[in-house]
Amino acid sequence: MTQLKIVLEVLLLSSVEPLTLAQMRSALDEEVSSEALRRGLDALRSDWHGRGLELVCVAEGWRFQTRVPFQGYLQRMRVEKPPKYSRAVMETLAVIVYKQPVTRGDIEAIRGVSLNAQTLRTLEQRGWIRIAGHRNVPGRPALFVTTPQFLSDLNLRTLDELPLLQAEGDLMPICPVNTELEL
Numbered sequence: 001m002t003q004l005k006i007v008l009e010v011l012l013l014s015s016v017e018p019l020t021l022a023q024m025r026s027a028l029d030e031e032v033s034s035e036a037l038r039r040g041l042d043a044l045r046s047d048w049h050g051r052g053l054e055l056v057c058v059a060e061g062w063r064f065q066t067r068v069p070f071q072g073y074l075q076r077m078r079v080e081k082p083p084k085y086s087r088a089v090m091e092t093l094a095v096i097v098y099k100q101p102v103t104r105g106d107i108e109a110i111r112g113v114s115l116n117a118q119t120l121r122t123l124e125q126r127g128w129i130r131i132a133g134h135r136n137v138p139g140r141p142a143l144f145v146t147t148p149q150f151l152s153d154l155n156l157r158t159l160d161e162l163p164l165l166q167a168e169g170d171l172m173p174i175c176p177v178n179t180e181l182e183l
Contacts, residue, residue: 004032004040005047012044018061018152059151059158085122092119093128097150098165101132101143120144128153 011027012019021037032040041062045055053064066074085093092115095107108115123129128150134140151157 004028004036005044008037008040008044012055012062012064015063018058018063020061023061056155057157058155059148063152065155083126086119088113088116088119089122093123096123096129096144097146097159097162100145103135103141103143105141107144 007028008024011024021034025032025034025037041055041057048055048064052067052070054067055062055064088111091111092107095110096102099106099110102110104115104120120129127147129144130147131142132145133143135143146159151159156162
């Protein structure tokens, strides 16, 4: 178990992206069962408990990340500013998150305004949405859904972890009123 924990630690700390169980298993020399791998990850998570980093499972897999109380120190060292998103981008994302799969027409109907193509492009370039297919109606409009990267960027495993909407009309209030939003 000790050797397995060390190898898992090396793999996870060296990886830029979250690792799936399959990716970790393929990097190991010997055949390791899923149960042994999970026990190793649980033991590793316990070893790191109370430290500056924590081992978490997000939608894309397992990763080490800075614990919340210490994230401010890293943000002060960042030279680059986090991207700012317009209200239109954030509202569009909210519609896709809570109503997926949706078409551009669905988004426009919910928001009550026409949708600029750049808004969808911004979300696609960020890796937060993708086309999951086409609605079987004339014109075959694209159906947009969120991606595992969106969930991982928000430190979520599933969409079920998002706050619930209290009523159908509550979709837009999840976006603050200021026009420039940071995420």
